[in-house]
Amino acid sequence: MNKQLQELLIATSNQGKVTEIKSALGDLPLELRLLQNYSPIAPPDENGTSYEENAILKAAAYAGHTGCWALADDSGLEVEYLQGAPGLKSARFGGPSDSDRVDLLLSKLTEAGAHQREARFVCVVAIVDSEATVLNIARGECTGTIAQAPAGNGGFGYDPIFIPQGYASSFGELPIEVKDRTSHRALALAATRAFLMSFLDGNLTASEAGS
Ligand code: ITT
Numbered sequence: 001m002n003k004q005l006q007e008l009l010i011a012t013s014n015q016g017k018v019t020e021i022k023s024a025l026g027d028l029p030l031e032l033r034l035l036q037n038y039s040p041i042a043p044p045d046e047n048g049t050s051y052e053e054n055a056i057l058k059a060a061a062y063a064g065h066t067g068c069w070a071l072a073d074d075s076g077l078e079v080e081y082l083q084g085a086p087g088l089k090s091a092r093f094g095g096p097s098d099s100d101r102v103d104l105l106l107s108k109l110t111e112a113g114a115h116q117r118e119a120r121f122v123c124v125v126a127i128v129d130s131e132a133t134v135l136n137i138a139r140g141e142c143t144g145t146i147a148q149a150p151a152g153n154g155g156f157g158y159d160p161i162f163i164p165q166g167y168a169s170s171f172g173e174l175p176i177e178v179k180d181r182t183s184h185r186a187l188a189l190a191a192t193r194a195f196l197m198s199f200l201d202g203n204l205t206a207s208e209a210g211s
Contacts, residue, residue: 004069004129005199007031011062011070013043014091016156021071023180024189028196033068041065051075051088055126056134063132071192075123075184077158079105079146081112087122090158098157102150106161109146117146121162123184125192135209136195140187155179 008030010021022032035041044061048054051074059072076090086093086105094104109117120143127136143165150160152172160172164182171179180186198204 005030005196007033007068008127008196009033009035009062009066009068009070011035011059011072014073014156017073017075017185020180020183020185021073021189023176024186025071025193025196028193029200030196033066035062038066046074046088046091048074048088051122051124051139052126052137054088055124055137056128059126059128060132060134063128063130067130069127069129071125071127073123073125073185073188075121077105077162078120078122079109080118081116082108099150102158102161105146105158106149119144119146119162121158121184123188125185125188127192127195136192138188138191138195140184140189140191142182142184142187 010018010032012018013035018034026032041062044057046054046058048057054074055072058074059070062072063070076087078084078087094101120141123140125138126134128134145163147161147163147170150172151170152160152174154173154176155171159179160170162171163169164171167174167178171183195209199209
């Protein structure tokens with residue numbers, strides 16, 4: 001096994017993300033570390049202009065504090081009727097709770113017709129090494145529609161109002177296995193997993209990945 005990759009910090013304070021990341025990567029021969037394994041670290045300002053920039057700046061900041069390889073996720077919900085909002089600002093859209101954000105989003109869609117509720121989730125996962133060199137970036141997207149009202153308690157964030165394409169129920173209602181197989185995060189994590197396995201198999205070195 002490549003000695004540089006024995007521990008990987010899941011660099012997010014969002015417990016919903018942690019659950020999904022563990023489900024996708026938990027069986028790899030790696031020790032997954034959590035932010036709560038360290039003394040409190042102030043979260044970096046998410047002032048990037050893309051999901052990629054934000055994912056990299058989060059991974060780099062936490063790797064810098066811990067000296068550990070880090071995986072960070074930046075994600076958001078883009079609603080067509082709102083010209084892509086809340087997008088990069090999904091975590092800071094109203095608030096402070098998930099249900100406040102859901103209510104605000106639904107209130108902005110009261111005038112939207114049934115055919116104007118198209119939306120997509122986007123997720124970008126960045127991996128950096130212990131020196132904060134970017135080794136891999138993976139993006140996943142999941143299209144769907146925004147429901148008229150929240151339904152279900154599964155998942156987190158906007159899941160109770162997001163109906164993925166091909167289904168009649170929200171991610172909040174569907175079995176978690178569906179989200180773990182089809183979501184924006186599932187797709188980004190599948191590519192991330194392939195990258196990590198190349199490392200763990202010794203087929204790729206940090207300098208090859210970072211170049
Ligand atoms: P970290 O930065 O610590 O990872 P965060 O929650 O602030 O946590 P983001 O900045 O990436 O993460 O914000 C993304 C927001 O988009 C998140 O808080 C949710 O409100 C929403 N979101 C992202 N993925 C989602 C998903 O799979 N289901 C529902 N909502 C999601």
